[in-house]
Amino acid sequence: MHIERTTLPGIGVRHTFTTRQGRRIGIVEYQMGDRRDVVHDDPDDPDGMVTLTLTRSEATALATLLGFPELVAVQA
DSSP states (O other): OOOEEEEEETEEEEEEEOOTTOOEEEEEEESSSSEEEEEEEEEOOOOOOEEEEEEEHHHHHHHHHOOOOOOOOOOO
């Protein structure tokens, strides 16, 4: 699976991938604060996106439920 990383100047980073069903799903990590947005396309509106905003702890809980180990960001 290909994950596309896009820098959003002044905002953060968006990671997106396309599902087998052709839906695009992304995560926006904001530079400031404790916020992550889960976004996906609206199949009924090609220009529409649906957004779910999560705190860092909520994003970690969701990742755990999906079977991923906790990720630790390391700054150089």
